[in-house]
Amino acid sequence: QVHLQESGPGLVKPSETLSLTCSVSNYSISSGYYWGWIRQSPGQGLEWIGSIYHRGTTYLNPSFQSRVSLAVDTSRNQISLRLTSLTAADTAKYYCVAPSGSYWNYWGQGILVTVSS
Amino acid sequence: EIVMTQSPATLSASPGERVTLSCRASQSFRSNLAWYQQKPGQPPRLLIYAASSRATGIPARFSGSGSGTAFTLTISSLQSEDVAIYYCQQYYDWPRTFGPGTKVEIK
Numbered sequence: 001q002v003h004l005q006e007s008g009p010g011l012v013k014p015s016e017t018l019s020l021t022c023s024v025s026n027y028s029i030s031s032g033y034y035w036g037w038i039r040q041s042p043g044q045g046l047e048w049i050g051s052i053y054h055r056g057t058t059y060l061n062p063s064f065q066s067r068v069s070l071a072v073d074t075s076r077n078q079i080s081l082r083l084t085s086l087t088a089a090d091t092a093k094y095y096c097v098a099p100s101g102s103y104w105n106y107w108g109q110g111i112l113v114t115v116s117s
Numbered sequence: 118e119i120v121m122t123q124s125p126a127t128l129s130a131s132p133g134e135r136v137t138l139s140c141r142a143s144q145s146f147r148s149n150l151a152w153y154q155q156k157p158g159q160p161p162r163l164l165i166y167a168a169s170s171r172a173t174g175i176p177a178r179f180s181g182s183g184s185g186t187a188f189t190l191t192i193s194s195l196q197s198e199d200v201a202i203y204y205c206q207q208y209y210d211w212p213r214t215f216g217p218g219t220k221v222e223i224k
Contacts, residue, residue: 046153046161046204048213061212062118095160102208103151105172107160 002027004096004108011114012086018113022079022096029054030074033099037070037081039092040110047092051101052079059101086115119143119207121216129222134195138219140188140205149209152181152190155218156201164203165190197223 008020022035029035036051050060052070060068064083071080079096093112097104120143130136140150148168153161163172165181168188178193192199200223205216 045217046206046215048215051213059211063212102149102213103163103166103206105163105166107162110160 002098002106004098004106006094006096006108006111008094008111008113010112011116013117014087014115016086018081018083018086018090018115020081020094020096020111020113022081022108024077024079024098027098028074029072029077029079034101035070035072035079035099036097036101036104037079038095038097038104040095041089041092044092049081049083049094053101088115091115118212119146119210119214121205121207121214123203123205123216123219125219126217127220127222129224130195131224132195132197136192136195136221138190138192138203138221140183140190140216142186142188142207142209144210145185146207146209147184149207150181150183150188151206151208152179153204153206154199154201155204161204192221195221195223 003025005023034051037049052058067084069082091114093110095110096108098106122141124139150168152165155161169181180191182189202218202220204218
């Protein structure tokens with residue numbers, strides 16, 4: 001069973017950049033799969049952020065325009081998310097997901113990120 | 118982008134009752150649809166993919182159907198542990214999009 005664990009800051013100031021990491025266990029990222037991020041604002045629904053293939057092909061949600069980037073670190077077996085120019089609207093629980101760019105049966109427990117000064 | 122809508126927003130039913138949740142898409146596709154169940158404090162869990170295929174370990178009382186713009190998730194006999202929010206999600210086109218969810222409660 002693939003295990004995903006998100007990590008990063010729980011509090012970020014407006015206009016700053018968010019960097020999150022997803023550590024993958026029980027599976028080698030270099031073996032395949034798409035790895036992605038989904039977020040959920042407090043009391044709200046789900047929003048797909050983007051997905052990245054282990055070789056680097058990336059699909060991103062246009063609603064984030066150029067603010068978001070994803071990366072794969074096969075040496076550490078980790079996925080990363082970078083989101084710039086944060087506002088209060090980016091306050092959400094961020095989930096790491098796998099194994100495809102289509103639907104997801106592996107989810108991390110999520111990390112709550114609050115954007116506030 | 119494809120907009121997903123779900124109805125009803127909240128559904129209340131008795132244990133053992135058959136419940137039907139609706140999901141509609143703003144444009145047509147064949148079966149590129151998934152359903153998720155989310156209980157409080159937990160990440161979503163995949164129930165159904167390809168509109169009607171149950172994910173591993175999902176009880177047989179959960180079934181999915183539909184194509185085009187109208188899809189349905191049916192719980193044949195509602196159990197207390199089924200209290201949750203249910204989301205549909207399309208993967209026919211980018212960006213992947215979710216419906217707003219249907220909250221299922223027990224009477």
